[in-house]
Amino acid sequence: MSPRASSRSPRGATLLLVVLLVTVLLGLVAGVMAYASSERTRAVTSSRAGQRxxxxxxxxxxxxxxxxRNYAQWNTFLSTPGAYDPIGSPTNPAPANPRTAAGRAAIKTVNxxxxxxxxxxxxxxVYLYIRDNEDExxxxxxEWNRDNxxxxxxxxxxxxETMIPRLGSSNQLDPSALAVEGILQYNGGGHAYTAQTAGGTGSGNLNR
Incomplete structure (x- = not known):
């Protein structure tokens, strides 16, 4: 073997080793970046869930x-469930959806x-609503349209759109709706309040 050929062999091996090391390093960097991105997404999602x-x-x-403050209008509100009550029922078959532009426009026309x-x-x-309890x-x-x-x-x-979570890497808004509600009681000289929470998922129209 000539001296020139023997000198090329170590150089080729060294070059191959360098290529392998660079490939491994690039893989590690890509893995770290992917992990950091997923952790950031999870952190943002968790934060927005709390905000929601x-x-x-x-x-x-x-x-x-x-x-x-508007106790005197309760029956007026209850008699217009399409705007005041997002929960679909036989007496409220097509409530306006407060999460769509058309639904918000319809509700704002009323109040x-x-x-x-x-x-x-x-x-x-946030959208505020009122509905009757089962008081018959x-x-x-x-009689859902009248308080007794x-x-x-x-x-x-x-x-x-800024306080709700987004879905993973797609960054799409979480379509589920979160509702919180409670019992409001009028006692003649004011009103008392009993807390009660309820979560709902879907388009924003819940079902009774």
Missing amino acids: QGCAESGLQLARGYFG PALFADLDGDGKDD FKPLAP DQQVVVGAICIS
């Missing part, structure tokens, strides 16, 4: 205050006070 819960609970407090901006960005974050005694059928015991269910749905 806070959004709905803040809305519930607003609903408590608004409907408590724009049912929406609130919580973070000051000029966009609706058997054999009477439930000075108690109603009030609640809120977080509809914010």
